Amino acid sequence: MSYSVAALSKLIEQFERMPGIGHKSAQRMAFYVLNMPADDAKKFADAINEAHEKIHQCAICCNLTEDELCTVCRNAARDKSLVCVVEDPRDVMAIERTHEFEGTYHVLHGAISPMGGIGPDQLTIKELLARLDGVSEVIMATNPTVEGEATAMYISRLLKPLGIRTTRLAYGVPVGADLEYADEVTLTRAMEGRREI
Numbered sequence: 648m649s650y651s652v653a654a655l656s657k658l659i660e661q662f663e664r665m666p667g668i669g670h671k672s673a674q675r676m677a678f679y680v681l682n683m684p685a686d687d688a689k690k691f692a693d694a695i696n697e698a699h700e701k702i703h704q705c706a707i708c709c710n711l712t713e714d715e716l717c718t719v720c721r722n723a724a725r726d727k728s729l730v731c732v733v734e735d736p737r738d739v740m741a742i743e744r745t746h747e748f749e750g751t752y753h754v755l756h757g758a759i760s761p762m763g764g765i766g767p768d769q770l771t772i773k774e775l776l777a778r779l780d781g782v783s784e785v786i787m788a789t790n791p792t793v794e795g796e797a798t799a800m801y802i803s804r805l806l807k808p809l810g811i812r813t814t815r816l817a818y819g820v821p822v823g824a825d826l827e828y829a830d831e832v833t834l835t836r837a838m839e840g841r842r843e844i
Contacts (some may be wrong), residue, residue: 788838814843
């Protein structure tokens with residue numbers, strides 16, 4: 648006979664659905680939530696609901712925002728002629744931590760992955776092509792993985808006939824790593840050493 652509490656099992660299952668969370672970690676998280684004071688648990692649940700209700704994609708760069716435009720797109724001091732293309736909103740946060748990049752971003756929300764059933768139409772490539780008026784350089788800052796490289800090459804081929812300079816981050820970022828886990832120095836060197844595709 649196994650011991651089971653339905654509501655607890657359901658909570659553990661929900662935590663297990665998160666990337667990188669196994670059964671033991673999900674159990675720890677579920678018991679942590681159960682041991683929270685009721686007011687804190689309600690604030691936690693409210694924060695999740697509020698994030699789902701208020702956060703959406705920026706009308707220009709597809710980054711996450713609560714307003715029509717994200718803070719980068721609203722900032723008049725940013726260089727609008729320079730667009731850094733990333734796979735994920737977390738990559739924007741990673742590059743912003745360097746305090747070195749003064750341009751704007753475009754978030755693809757993924758990478759081309761035929762094995763994963765993700766093609767160019769599932770990404771925000773059309774939105775990128777629609778915003779290129781006045782852009783002189785596009786920096787491909789997709790992750791240095793097979794999918795990231797394929798995505799960078801696909802986009803660079805689309806941009807070549809438009810006469811827009813297309814560069815790639817230098818390989819200061821280890822191959823197979825995600826940008827969100829790279830430190831500021833590595834990202835700064837990668838940005839400085841970008842090259843033409």
